[in-house]
Amino acid sequence: MRFYDYNIDNFNLHVIKTARFKTVFYSVNVRFEDAKENEKYTSLLSRVLLQSSSRFDTLREINAFCASLYDPSYNIRVVDSGSQAILTLTASFANEKYTEEGMNRKCFEFLSEVLFEPKVINGAFDEEVFEVQKEKLLENYRTMKDRPQSYAGSRLSEEMQIRKYKVYSLDELISEIEKVDAKGLYEFYKKIMGEGSLDIFVCGDVDPLEIKNCLSKIIKFKGKRKEKIEHYVKQLSYNKEPKMVIEPASNAQSNLIVGCKLLDLTNFERDYVFVLYSWILGGGMNSLLSQTVREQNSLCYYIYAVRLSLFDSMRIYAGIDGDKFERTYKLIQKEMKRMEKGDFPLELFEGVKEIYYNSLIKIEDSQNDLVGSFTSEVFVYSDDINTRKKKMEKVTKEDVMNLAKKVHIDTVYLLKGER
Amino acid sequence: MEKKNYEGLDLDVYEEVLDNGLRIYISPIERHTIHARITTFFGGSTLEFKLDGDSSFIKVPGGVAHFLEHKMFEKEDGNDPLAVYENNGASGNAFTNEFVTAYHFTGAGHFYENLETLLKAVHEPYFTDENVLKEKGIISQEKKQDLDNPFSIVYERCLVNTFFFFFFKNTVLGSLDDINSITKEDLYNCYNTFYHPSNMILTVSGDVNPKEVIDFVKKFYKDYDFKKRPKIIVKEKKEPLTVVKEKDIIHMDNLSKEVMISYKIKRPTYVKDEYLNRIYFSFLLDLKFGAISKIVDVFANDANLISPVSSYLEPVGDYYMIIFNATVKDDADSFINLVDKTMKEDEYSLDSFNLIKKAILNSIILSTENASGICSMIANQVYFYGAPIYDMHDKLKNLDFETFKKATSGADLSNRSVVVLESED
Numbered sequence: 092m093r094f095y096d097y098n099i100d101n102f103n104l105h106v107i108k109t110a111r112f113k114t115v116f117y118s119v120n121v122r123f124e125d126a127k128e129n130e131k132y133t134s135l136l137s138r139v140l141l142q143s144s145s146r147f148d149t150l151r152e153i154n155a156f157c158a159s160l161y162d163p164s165y166n167i168r169v170v171d172s173g174s175q176a177i178l179t180l181t182a183s184f185a186n187e188k189y190t191e192e193g194m195n196r197k198c199f200e201f202l203s204e205v206l207f208e209p210k211v212i213n214g215a216f217d218e219e220v221f222e223v224q225k226e227k228l229l230e231n232y233r234t235m236k237d238r239p240q241s242y243a244g245s246r247l248s249e250e251m252q253i254r255k256y257k258v259y260s261l262d263e264l265i266s267e268i269e270k271v272d273a274k275g276l277y278e279f280y281k282k283i284m285g286e287g288s289l290d291i292f293v294c295g296d297v298d299p300l301e302i303k304n305c306l307s308k309i310i311k312f313k314g315k316r317k318e319k320i321e322h323y324v325k326q327l328s329y330n331k332e333p334k335m336v337i338e339p340a341s342n343a344q345s346n347l348i349v350g351c352k353l354l355d356l357t358n359f360e361r362d363y364v365f366v367l368y369s370w371i372l373g374g375g376m377n378s379l380l381s382q383t384v385r386e387q388n389s390l391c392y393y394i395y396a397v398r399l400s401l402f403d404s405m406r407i408y409a410g411i412d413g414d415k416f417e418r419t420y421k422l423i424q425k426e427m428k429r430m431e432k433g434d435f436p437l438e439l440f441e442g443v444k445e446i447y448y449n450s451l452i453k454i455e456d457s458q459n460d461l462v463g464s465f466t467s468e469v470f471v472y473s474d475d476i477n478t479r480k481k482k483m484e485k486v487t488k489e490d491v492m493n494l495a496k497k498v499h500i501d502t503v504y505l506l507k508g509e510r
Numbered sequence: 511m512e513k514k515n516y517e518g519l520d521l522d523v524y525e526e527v528l529d530n531g532l533r534i535y536i537s538p539i540e541r542h543t544i545h546a547r548i549t550t551f552f553g554g555s556t557l558e559f560k561l562d563g564d565s566s567f568i569k570v571p572g573g574v575a576h577f578l579e580h581k582m583f584e585k586e587d588g589n590d591p592l593a594v595y596e597n598n599g600a601s602g603n604a605f606t607n608e609f610v611t612a613y614h615f616t617g618a619g620h621f622y623e624n625l626e627t628l629l630k631a632v633h634e635p636y637f638t639d640e641n642v643l644k645e646k647g648i649i650s651q652e653k654k655q656d657l658d659n660p661f662s663i664v665y666e667r668c669l670v671n672t673f674f675f676f677f678f679k680n681t682v683l684g685s686l687d688d689i690n691s692i693t694k695e696d697l698y699n700c701y702n703t704f705y706h707p708s709n710m711i712l713t714v715s716g717d718v719n720p721k722e723v724i725d726f727v728k729k730f731y732k733d734y735d736f737k738k739r740p741k742i743i744v745k746e747k748k749e750p751l752t753v754v755k756e757k758d759i760i761h762m763d764n765l766s767k768e769v770m771i772s773y774k775i776k777r778p779t780y781v782k783d784e785y786l787n788r789i790y791f792s793f794l795l796d797l798k799f800g801a802i803s804k805i806v807d808v809f810a811n812d813a814n815l816i817s818p819v820s821s822y823l824e825p826v827g828d829y830y831m832i833i834f835n836a837t838v839k840d841d842a843d844s845f846i847n848l849v850d851k852t853m854k855e856d857e858y859s860l861d862s863f864n865l866i867k868k869a870i871l872n873s874i875i876l877s878t879e880n881a882s883g884i885c886s887m888i889a890n891q892v893y894f895y896g897a898p899i900y901d902m903h904d905k906l907k908n909l910d911f912e913t914f915k916k917a918t919s920g921a922d923l924s925n926r927s928v929v930v931l932e933s934e935d
Contacts, residue, residue: 111541113875158802183876230816237837343658376590377592445598446601453618
């Protein structure tokens with residue numbers, strides 16, 4: 092496996108050459124600054140780009156062309172990356188060694204077109220496609236309560252501020268999107284493509300120079316290459332008395348989310364100690380929360396902790412019976428206290444380290460993971476895989492206990508099922 | 511040990527059958543990790559069974575296969591197999607579907623320790639009244655997640671409204687009442703019947719040495735006394751062509767409408783090869799509703815459809831069940847009628863047929879890219895067709911348009927059941 096970096100005019104190309112896979116993985120990323128107003132555009136943008144094309148009139152024609160290229164699978168999303176947002180296209184297709192010569196180039200051409208050459212009429216996205224997609228998206232938001240887990244997640248984001256600004260409430264977001272038109276969305280797209288910075292990753296059994304020549308001709312991008320972009324959003328304060336939000340719903344189950352903030356983390360803590368902390372507390376079936384809340388008290392089927400490491404925060408999710416909320420919440424607090432005291436089995440501490448080392452080894456087994464790992468090295472300056480292993484080996488139990496003292500419950504959200 | 515090969519896919523498989531009946535399939539690929547999976551042919555839709563020669567059938571409540579899966583992680587010495595995997599840096603899990611229950615792990619090191627743990631996990635049951643009771647709380651919460659999920663609600667009702675007798679009509683989790691009625695005796699009855707090596711297969715893929723694995727597994731079973739025994743008889747019931755109920759409305763406090771349509775179709779017999787029979791039938795769905803069908807633009811431009819339209823083909827006994835699902839804003843009928851009209855059209859284009867063929871050939875290349883995908887593919891083929899389809903690439907390359915038309919032309923699409931979930935006002 093070898094890595095190649097190229098600076099081409101106004102974008103960076105990163106090629107991972109490896110003969111392990113039968114497919115070629117392609118990831119195109121336009122990074123731009125996160126802002127409150129973006130939210131009304133981003134979901135719409137990926138929908139419109141996926142549903143229209145400058146070369147084909149209908150979705151069926153797009154799909155038929157795709158099938159003629161042996162059906163590359165692709166998706167476009169805008170992902171959250173701390174203080175940055177990333178408009179990203181990821182795709183995977185069979186290497187031409189398994190199909191027909193010339194297919195790799197054709198796939199790159201088609202996929203790049205989807206992102207960089209959308210259908211535009213009179214300075215606006217295709218009105219028809221736009222209006223339908225807007226209505227579908229709005230209806231999705233309007234009916235979000237039908238999907239309790241998504242709704243609870245969205246409500247916690249509203250109640251617990253981790254960004255520099257307060258995000259739209261669901262109702263505000265709906266009324267903001269209602270005001271967006273096809274021209275406004277295209278203006279937003281142009282702005283990103285003008286101000287953003289572009290990084291492209293290709294992974295597979297390919298000739299790096301050939302890829303370089305091919306993509307430098309295909310890619311039409313007007314943004315600039317930037318030197319250093321900071322993604323981390325630090326948390327400066329938290330609710331000393333956690334904010335409690337309980338909302339009734341006509342559901343069978345109650346969805347609990349405990350939102351935590353971490354203050355004053357060092358880079359070492361964020362990248363390594365925090366990983367261990369969250370896995371010991373709420374990673375696998377062996378974790379403290381799983382063992383206590385699920386296995387010993389039969390209170391839930393799922394309970395787990397998720398790090399939002401670019402935001403120095405963490406969420407604990409559980410599905411419980413509404414009348415067991417107090418009991419569950421007390422147990423969660425108790426387990427978090429145990430983390431501070433170092434009252435967890437050494438075997439668990441060593442076990443999650445093993446899982447971490449294993450996850451490093453596993454990266455090379457999947458193109459998605461390889462590109463993901465390499466992307467985080469480029470974007471948020473993660474250590475390389477060898478350094479990651481060495482640094483993780485250094486983490487001590489005391490490090491985890493010290494970090495535990497920096498974890499503060501900020502907001503508790505319960506969507507209380509009353510059916 | 512016999513070496514076989516998936517032709518056209520660069521994929522070798524080493525096969526072995528042990529004296530106790532366990533079938534082993536090992537497929538080395540160039541990866542750092544290994545995925546190992548043991549599958550028992552016992553899933554959520556097996557509720558009445560016996561060993562050949564026994565006088566009466568054993569009846570168990572719905573959800574028992576899944577309940578059993580949970581309880582297999584409980585051990586007398588308190589050592590949870592998942593904890594062993596985790597301490598070795600690997601990750602393990604299990605799943606139950608309508609047909610099988612499978613236990614698996616993926617990891618880079620400590621492979622034989624993990625493999626031993628996996629095999630012990632499925633051969634050393636420890637059920638007590640107390641630990642069965644404890645699990646009821648956990649599984650009830652798992653079920654309640656489904657009770658808040660519009661898709662699961664309409665799916666569950668749809669099964670009941672489509673089939674009179676097939677056990678397939680029971681969901682894998684069972685109802686809350688089923689879950690609460692399960693006893694440790696039920697679990698032992700199922701365990702003793704279905705967790706015999708002769709009803710199981712072991713699949714392994716990744717950075718693995720086939721001979722070593724087979725030797726290890728043989729040695730492992732020396733400590734167990736699995737005798738040859740009569741075959742398992744699962745009670746089969748004759749299922750009528752018609753559905754139980756053609757239309758059903760569920761009233762719940764929902765903002766959108768959730769629609770499910772199921773077609774119950776007696777399996778056409780023109781194509782005798784079961785694998786090809788299913789593939790040809792799935793082409794029917796691809797041509798009518800897939801990415802390059804005419805209807806894809808109709809769906810895309812219909813603002814009444816909030817979600818994408820999904821469709822599935824399920825083999826159920828000697829039937830195919832075709833299911834459509836979508837979330838709609840307010841007009842359920844227009845969606846139902848559109849699907850029905852499209853189902854009943856029978857004009858197909860050769861060009862589209864060939865494009866879909868191309869896409870399917872690509873998809874099977876992708877499915878051999880990871881170790882767990884390979885284990886799934888082999889286990890599915892052994893379950894449904896009795897053996898891996900080593901010539902599948904060739905079979906797919908030779909799919910033929912005229913055969914397709916004959917294979918699907920006799921299908922009776924008149925037996926349909928529709929469920930709509932909506933609010934009362």
